[in-house]
């Protein structure tokens with residue numbers, strides 16, 4: 001039986017366009033090859049004419065007549081010589097061809113001797129990790145060809161590798177953190193310490209890209225950041241990491257920088273934050289920066305476990321419900337916050353069931369900022385009293401719906417004293433200062449894709465929102481304006497952001513214990529008590 005031919009796949013318009021483009025491109029390339037001498041001579045003639053014009057305009061007017069006469073005589077002589085015009089034309093074309101040649105110096109291709117040595121040494125160092133005796137055609141072998149393994153490379157001004165893409169064999173265990181860490185450690189050491197590197201593993205393509213990162217800007221101080229309500233700038237990061245930039249001022253310089261913006265509120269998937277760092281790493285500064293930003297739209301309750309008075313500048317300010325530094329005050333403040341969260345929830349639910357918008361006294365967000373609560377927990381345990389962290393359970397669990405945000409700052413050595421609800425519900429994470437890989441992993445849930453710098457400035461670290469990528473982070477400088485070591489510019493920057501003072505300056509802040517459960521007409525009631533106290 002004769003088979004019917006299969007129907008041909010019809011060419012669509014796109015194929016024709018692509019083929020047409022290819023034809024046009026190859027025709028243009030061929031034409032350029034053929035016309036190249038003509039193009040060179042034309043370019044040379046143009047250059048000679050330009051040089052002649054330049055010479056003519058540079059000749060003084062009184063000498064132009066004799067010069068013209070000389071030129072005319074030469075032309076006349078040449079015209080009457082046997083083969084004169086032909087020889088003159090050939091000479092002119094030769095001169096034009098000489099002057100019209102492409103003078104752009106051909107750029108050196110490939111690395112120079114020192115760079116080749118560096119690449120060779122990197123390649124040799126990688127051989128033990130990227131080779132196996134059973135491999136019949138190893139990509140990495142001693143004395144092998146590094147050019148086959150290094151897909152692309154770049155060097156900085158100092159001759160050190162600034163970018164390198166490495167092809168590795170498919171059998172390399174790139175899915176194992178330990179194997180990757182070994183390679184990263186080796187490349188970090190061999191490419192030059194003192195810089196930060198980003199490692200991007202393309203497991204599908206068996207390629208690793210190493211990029212040297214410039215330091216993050218450490219000159220940005222506290223200021224009014226252009227953000228929407230519910231957005232808080234944690235700090236600044238690499239341009240590749242985020243999709244937006246913020247205009248900032250640094251001295252007289254205005255520029256756009258990429259921020260790490262944390263969104264809170266009903267739709268946030270990371271409604272609470274945990275910041276962990278070593279001593280002096282800048283966690284208090286981060287909390288101060290957050291407080292100054294949120295006070296524009298929210299009320300803030302601060303609990304300071306360290307008891308060093310580093311939030312004194314905020315005491316008695318509009319919107320600051322209390323700055324609690326002792327256990328009694330912290331317990332009272334957090335108990336109020338737990339009740340307030342419940343009150344808001346109930347009021348909002350009732351309004352929703354009645355088909356009404358949420359009541360006004362539930363709309364202003366409430367922030368609870370706790371700096372080193374585990375210190376207070378230890379005091380409470382010694383005293384046989386309640387751990388202040390236990391009072392965070394309701395705000396952490398229901399805070400998102402009730403407009404209550406919890407931020408906890410702790411030191412690495414106090415991490416194991418953090419309660420389970422704090423660990424579970426703080427899905428926005430920040431790790432500041434020098435830390436081991438294990439410490440960073442404990443805070444961020446994964447290892448950062450960048451190496452640490454030997455010299456971490458204060459406020460430098462990493463941020464991770466939920467399960468998102470880990471960003472390098474530099475917190476804006478927001479020092480204590482009452483600290484004598486604070487520079488005048490930074491002091492003024494912070495003072496200018498403080499809300500107006502509504503309680504006496506020495507104002508031991510509010511005493512939230514005065515607010516009873518029945519008297520909870522919103523945070524304003526506490527603020528009123530603070531003002532009266």
Ligand SMILES: Nc1ncnc2c1ncn2[C@@H]1O[C@H](COP(=O)(O)OP(=O)(O)OP(=O)(O)O)[C@@H](O)[C@H]1O
Nearest residue numbers: 277279280281282283284285458459475476477479
């Ligand atoms: N982002 C920053 N930019 C500039 N300086 C900073 C930054 N963060 C902190 N600092 C400076 O580093 C020092 C320590 O900061 P901070 O008190 O915030 O650290 P900490 O983590 O709370 O430490 P500790 O708990 O030991 O007090 C301060 O002098 C502060 O001004």
